[in-house]
Amino acid sequence: MPHDVELDQAWADRISPGRRGLLAGSGVAAGLMALGAGGPARAAPETSATASTVPRAETLAVITPAPASGQSPWGYETVGEPTPRPTSVRPGEQVLPDLPRPYTAIKSYHAHVYFDEDTYEKAALLRRWSAERFTVELGNWNLEPRGPHVTPSYYFGFLPEQLPVIVPWLQLNSLGLTILIHPNTDNPKADHLHYALWVNRAQPVNPYGMRTPVDADGHALIEQIFPNTTPSVRIEV
Ligand code: ZN
Numbered sequence: 001m002p003h004d005v006e007l008d009q010a011w012a013d014r015i016s017p018g019r020r021g022l023l024a025g026s027g028v029a030a031g032l033m034a035l036g037a038g039g040p041a042r043a044a045p046e047t048s049a050t051a052s053t054v055p056r057a058e059t060l061a062v063i064t065p066a067p068a069s070g071q072s073p074w075g076y077e078t079v080g081e082p083t084p085r086p087t088s089v090r091p092g093e094q095v096l097p098d099l100p101r102p103y104t105a106i107k108s109y110h111a112h113v114y115f116d117e118d119t120y121e122k123a124a125l126l127r128r129w130s131a132e133r134f135t136v137e138l139g140n141w142n143l144e145p146r147g148p149h150v151t152p153s154y155y156f157g158f159l160p161e162q163l164p165v166i167v168p169w170l171q172l173n174s175l176g177l178t179i180l181i182h183p184n185t186d187n188p189k190a191d192h193l194h195y196a197l198w199v200n201r202a203q204p205v206n207p208y209g210m211r212t213p214v215d216a217d218g219h220a221l222i223e224q225i226f227p228n229t230t231p232s233v234r235i236e237v
Pocket of ligand 1: 110112155182
């Protein structure tokens with residue numbers, strides 16, 4: 001598409017709030033001339049002084065793709081489909097609950113530290129600092145997506161009693177990394193989707209395939225913590 005100074009300026013004018021009053025008051029041609037930005041003088045069509053500045057046909061040509069040779073796998077006029085209500089995945093909330101859930105349903109916590117090729121040294125430092133100071137279950141390095149975690153990560157697990165120290169400690173010592181802190185209840189999907197805390201920004205997790213593991217009698221098996229670190233440093237206070 002050939003470069004069109006007037007068309008570019010017309011779009012800029014549309015986007016800029018400061019120019020709208022000027023355009024509304026005096027028309028595009030006068031506005032462009034006042035700023036000396038109109039390029040070669042060209043008389044504006046008399047009917048084009050307001051919202052029709054950008055030619056309709058050209059606009060459509062820019063945003064309307066050429067007809068494709070294939071077919072949409074979703075069918076056509078999908079906008080007319082009825083609106084379904086998704087099934088709730090928050091336990092106990094299929095209807096408005098009568099009572100809050102007991103916080104004692106949380107048996108342990110995981111802190112998942114995410115990193116990439118630019119931040120792995122920070123992740124390693126945080127990992128060492130954590131193991132030096134806390135009695136936790138420290139997992140291995142995961143350099144590939146694992147479970148609901150879609151980027152490289154490691155985790156350490158800890159008991160609810162440690163939460164009042166570990167959460168503020170991670171807040172102050174994240175080194176800017178993204179950290180997911182999730183509880184372990186009898187519903188891993190909800191633990192990752194709805195019961196989570198994040199240090200710094202959140203990032204995608206995909207726990208929709210997670211199922212609650214059960215024992216031979218059908219009772220939910222809740223994630224347990226088996227500490228494997230030996231702290232050697234007194235935590236800074
Ligand atoms: Zn976890």
